[in-house]
Amino acid sequence: KAGVTQTPRYLIKTRGQQVTLSCSPISGHRSVSWYQQTPGQGLQFLFEYFSETQRNKGNFPGRFSGRQFSNSRSEMNVSTLELGDSALYLCASSFESRSTPSPLHFGNGTRLTVT
Amino acid sequence: AQRVTQPEKLLSVFKGAPVELKCNYSYSGSPELFWYVQYSRQRLQLLLRHISRESIKGFTADLNKGETSFHLKKPFAQEEDSAMYYCALNRGGATNKLIFGTGTLLAVQP
Numbered sequence: 001k002a003g004v005t006q007t008p009r010y011l012i013k014t015r016g017q018q019v020t021l022s023c024s025p026i027s028g029h030r031s032v033s034w035y036q037q038t039p040g041q042g043l044q045f046l047f048e049y050f051s052e053t054q055r056n057k058g059n060f061p062g063r064f065s066g067r068q069f070s071n072s073r074s075e076m077n078v079s080t081l082e083l084g085d086s087a088l089y090l091c092a093s094s095f096e097s098r099s100t101p102s103p104l105h106f107g108n109g110t111r112l113t114v115t
Numbered sequence: 116a117q118r119v120t121q122p123e124k125l126l127s128v129f130k131g132a133p134v135e136l137k138c139n140y141s142y143s144g145s146p147e148l149f150w151y152v153q154y155s156r157q158r159l160q161l162l163l164r165h166i167s168r169e170s171i172k173g174f175t176a177d178l179n180k181g182e183t184s185f186h187l188k189k190p191f192a193q194e195e196d197s198a199m200y201y202c203a204l205n206r207g208g209a210t211n212k213l214i215f216g217t218g219t220l221l222a223v224q225p
Binding site: 033044056109 | 151159160161201210218
């Protein structure tokens with residue numbers, strides 16, 4: 001089975017621009033979560049989608065948004081980029097169990113650099 | 116507030132020595148606890164979860180609700196155990212929102 005695939009692997013943007021990151025989950029996984037990883041803050045939860053609906057959201061400004069498509073693929077968008085948005089963005093998928101949290105399977109991440 | 120604390124940024128041991136990576140959490144409910152590992156140039160992956168109560172690659176972790184701890188242990192470290200280890204908490208129920216600790220880099224010296 002193919003793992004979680006994130007594209008692109010690397011992105012360089014300038015302040016004020018917007019960016020879209022893509023994530024393809026493992027086949028059969030309907031839950032997709034996004035995390036931001038930085039040296040200072042570590043791994044922080046952005047949001048989670050299940051069946052095209054946002055189920056949870058972390059404490060990030062409204063410039064961070066996401067969506068999930070009917071095939072479970074997900075995208076996240078960051079508008080009006082700031083220098084502090086430079087980070088590794090990780091996507092994770094899981095085989096959903098409504099009663100018990102399932103292990104997350106992570107992608108390799110998208111490294112975003114804002115200049 | 117939910118929080119996961121990993122007090123050690125770096126733990127250096129010699130091959131064959133016992134290993135204990137500390138993890139403490141704060142959560143008033145009944146959480147799910149996980150250990151994730153990231154080997155050099157590999158993606159973050161699940162090592163073990165407390166409800167499984169299993170040993171993976173010789174590692175075990177016991178949830179101690181009284182001490183709110185979920186320490187990761189291995190009796191004899193191997194060089195291939197060198198990696199970044201993250202403890203994570205899920206509040207339970209239908210959610211995959213994980214609260215991660217800041218991670219501990221385990222370096223096993225030959």
